Amino acid sequence: MEVLTLIITILKNWWWLIISYYLAKAATGLYFWWLRWEMKLKKDKWILLEIKPLAENIKPLSAMEDVYDILWSVYDAPNWRERWIEGTLPQAPNWFSWEIVSFGGEIKFYLRIKQEWKEALIPALRAHYPEIEISEASDYVYQIPQNIPNENYDLFGFDYTLVRKDYLPIKTYFDFETEPIKLKDEEIREIRVDPINSLLEDLAQLKDHERVLIQIVCAPLLSSEAVFDVVKEGKKYLAKLRGEPEPKKEKSFFESFFFDFVNELRDIVSFIITGIKGESKKESDAESKLKPFLTPGEQKLAERIERKTGKKLFKTWIRFLYIYDVNKPQTPGAAGIFNRYIHHFVGDNLLVFMGPTRTKIQYWLRKKRLYLRKRRLWRYYIERLPPGFPWNWNGRPMVLPFYPTSPGEICRSPILNSEELTTIFHFPLKVVLPQVPRVEAKKGTLPPGVPLKE
Missing domain, CATH: 1.10.287 (Helix Hairpins)
Structure with missing residues (x-):
């Protein structure tokens, strides 16, 4: 009482x-x-760049990975004034997006960046792919009715997240098999497996009234800025996998002084009573020894984790939308186009759709809630906002206990590195579909000595 x-x-x-x-x-x-x-x-002023790839791309995928490394340079950690006065986000303040769209089977590739980055990023892109065509385009989202869903058009879509912790990698282009062959001229080339071809094949089958929009937004960040420190947690997992003892917690000065004093006092009392000098305890051999061996699978897993945590990291949100005319027949399986593509990359981790953003409601006020979720998802696509907005990325308008908590870890944006993003989005190694605009011939300058007409 x-x-x-x-x-x-x-x-x-x-x-x-x-x-x-x-x-x-x-x-x-x-x-x-x-x-x-x-x-x-x-x-912020944004521009949308339409990119036409080469009909046959002989560049290795590592070139595209280097493009992501260059794009990571837009990262700029804000200081106090930028956070509190200018409104810069404290973590991963800048982002860009790769986008693949299909309007009735006509496929296009886009890169959306801030206008101020244009002069720096386009030359970097051309350095690796000098023959591609890059042109500024109007935003295609405004070619679609803005009040979707309505009586004529409806949409289906969702965002993606990782099933397991971010330090566990998905399957990347390093894991796809290659097969060397010999041509007639004795030149040895390599057949490279390119999963993006299956995605383009599906996108090319859409009917005139159907639209598929795919958005891969990448925000460069440091590992320490993530909700879970990817590098730190990855090292902990590797240490546990190898059987290393957990690092002891460092004691403060007062704790060390107190425990040392108690141990010394105990040894003195023990010597007075028994006449035997106490010996300091040593760590047992079992604790200090590492795991005798790793299985081949564990060794490969350790290598993949080390490779992921050692490369540039991006806070990523991947969004898929399928928009169609409700009064016309739809292409069978069109709503699962990107889901089938993502399953190429099932490895130690797996990208799956987020339940809270999926346009499907099972219980309670289903019709009204489904309408609101579709409107919200369409708005997030137009503005390239993260999933779960505004209940994440420091966009919360209030604090506990005055507002609901965030949707939880299931709504977190996955942390992917440059190698994983290269695997998910890159320019096709060979464009064979007529629905994909491409550059048919290489462009070059005139050879020296050719007279020019004045």
């Missing part, structure tokens, strides 16, 4: 301090909401 009385007394006298704390946190959240999402984001 005395404890309960004390608690009631504290609440009676200090309730205003507790309420003030939450109101101050709520005001800070609302301020950042307004500054980051209503001011800063809307001031």
Whole structure:
């Protein structure tokens, strides 16, 4: 009873301090909401670049991986003034997006970047792919009715997340088999397995009224900025896999002094009573020894984790939309086009759709909730916003207990490295479909000595 009385007394006298704390946190959240999402984001100027790949691309996929490494350079950690006055996001403040769209079977590739990056990033892209055509285009999302879903058009879509922890990699282009062959001129070439061809084949089969929009948004970040430190957690997992003892927690100065004093006192008392000098305890051999061997599967897993954590990392959200005319027949399996493609990369980890963003409701007010979810997903696609917005990425307008918590880890954006992103999106190694615009012939300059007409 005395404890309960004390608690009631504290609440009676200090309730205003507790309420003030939450109101101050709520005001800070609302301020950042307004500054980051209503001011800063809307001031940024974006451009959409249409890219036409070569009909046959002889560049290795490592060239595309280097393009991602170059694009990572848009990362810029903000200082105090940029966060509090300009509204720059504290983690992964900049992003770009690769986009594949199919309008009735006509396929196009796009790269969306900030206008200020254009002069720096386009030359870097041309350095690896000098023959590709890059042109500025209007945003294709405005060619689609903005009030979807409506009486004529409907949509189906979702975002993707990783099933397991981010340090576990998906299957990448390193894991696909290659087969050397010999041509007539004795030149040895390599048949490279390119899963993106299956995606393009499906996209080319769409009917005139169908639209498929695929969005891969990449935000460069440091491992320490992620919700779970990918590099740190990966090293912990590897240490556990190899049987290494867990690192002991470092003691503070006072803890070390106290324990050393107690141990010394114990040894002195033991010597006085028994006449035997105490010996310091040593770690057992079992704790210090590593695991005697790793299985071949464990060795490969360790190599893949080390490879993932050693490369550039991106906070990524991958979004798929299928838009169609409800009054016309749909292509069978069109809603699962990208899901079939993603299953090429099932490895130590797996990309799956997010339940909270999938346009499918099972219970409670299904019709109304489904409509609101579709409207929200369409808005997020247009503005290239992260899934679960605004309940993540520091976009929360208020603080606990005044607003619902975030959808949880299931709604987190996956952390992928440059190698994994290269595997998911790259220019086709060979374009054979007539629905894909491509550059048929290489462009070059005139040889020296050719007279030019004035």
